[in-house]
Amino acid sequence: MKRTLQNQLLSWRKSATRKPLILKGARQVGKSWLVREFGKEYDDYVEVNFEFNRAAASLFLKDRDPIRIVRDLSLLTGKDIRPGRTLLFLDEIQECPEAITALRYFYELLPELHVIAAGSLLDFTLDAIGLPVGRVELVYLYPLSFSEFLEAMGQGRLVKALSAHDGSEPLAEAIHEKLLTLLGEYMAVGGMPAAVNQWVERRDLRECMKIHRTLIETFRQDFGKYATKHQQKYIDIVFGAVPRLAGKKFVYTAVSPDVRSRELRPAFELLEKAGLVHTVGNTAGNGVPLGAEVDPPYFKAIFFDVALMQSLLGLEYGSWILDPATTFVNQGAVCESFAGQELLAYADPVKKGELFYWARDKRGSSAEVDYLLDVAGKVVPLEVKSGNSHIKSLRLFLKEKKGSPYGIVCSTRNFSRSESIHSVPLYALSICGR
Secondary structure, eight states: OOOTHHHHHHHHHHOTTOOOEEEEOOTTSSHHHHHHHHGGGSSEEEEEETTTOHHHHHTTTSOOOHHHHHHHHHHHHTSOOOTTTEEEEEETGGGOHHHHHHHHHHHHHOTTSEEEEEOTTHHHHHHHHOOOTTTOEEEEOOSOOHHHHHHHTTOHHHHHHHHHOOSSSOOOHHHHHHHHHHHHHHHHHOSOHHHHHHHHHHOOHHHHHHHHHHHHHHHHHHHHHHSOHHHHHHHHHHHHHHHHTTTSOOOHHHHOTTSOHHHHHHHHHHHHHTTSEEEEEEEOOSSSSGGGGEEEEEEEEEESOHHHHHHHHTOOTTHHHHOHHHHHHHOHHHHHHHHHHHHHHTSOTTSOOOEEEEEEOOTTOOEEESEEEEETTEEEEEEEOSSSOOOHHHHHHHHHOTTOOOEEEEESSOOEEOSSEEEEEGGGGGGTTO
16 A cells, blocks of 8 residues: 655655654554555664553653663564664654653764654653654644555556646546546545545445444544543544534534533543544635634644544434435535644655645635635635535625635536636645645
8 A cells, every 4th residue: 555655754764854754644544554654665674662561661761861762672572773874763752752852862873874753642641741852753644635545556657647737628538427426435434544445455335334433433442542531522522523513613612512612622632642633724815825814713623534533423324326417415514623633645755745625705705715725825715515516605705805816616516727727626626726
């Protein structure tokens, strides 16, 4: 299974200013697999999992001398660790905060050694001890994008064709229909590596759904690792509510009218820190950076994987495969969440992805645009349309924001383009930000 982030890791390896790398992402998105695959590029690969190998953590307690630490890790693992020839992978590093602190000294005193660290709930530890600022690099990994799904399905030619397409002309109708069919499969399978592997190998959606349910239960079991016993019930309430409220302004009274927002807000923030939900900030959209005009109390939220979202909702999402055309029309909120998931997956991996939308709430003249993009320093509005609904809000945004050169409509329609509106199929979100 090819992940786009592998190219980023290869660039990191060749960089003359390389620093220890921290790989961040939600549980089960494929961080460990990715590093192991990348380790094949080296003469030697040494993996230390602090959750599995408790003794390894003790090696970081005496001092932070990287020379001594590497010597002792070599003795503990029985493997050579040679600067310039070995990739050292420190997995589940949140279990050893001293190892996180030690990364700065690997950079300062042993820069020739290639070191990658990862951890599923790493942000909670970093909040407590801080990040070695300027001494480490960060990269973010998300569930497989649709392009990565196509690669896994052996459809690399389609990926290349979409990447080379400038969006000005429609694709051949047979190719368009094929991509919509494959997108329907992705909407049912999602981007979690275990589910994608199952689909690629066996094409058994029932087994994929079992994986989805198991993953959801795993995430629920994790609540106790980053929340107090008092908070856990509120986290579970928000966890179930985010998929239900997708596409709507996130209001805590809609999550549960019987629970105060002061209990639910911290629960949402914990889920966001765990990478399970993403905020879509409300911004005025007058210019870039888009985050400069965010109105914090107003936001939307999406779940981090579109198939897991549907599993939590109890939907019969096998219809994406049996009748994708009808399902696209009937599942507007799912399509909008998919678009947000895609935009994050294709964003710059060296910084945490951000999503924004625009809304105007005036009596008799309300309007909302699903996403705003920064394209070459210009604000470009993007609307997701599951059916043949109007794009009044998009046109209103373009009329008010004279600096926006055009708007994008993402739907099941083929590519087309006018001076102000670009129609882009949902399967081609990868080209929207360029």
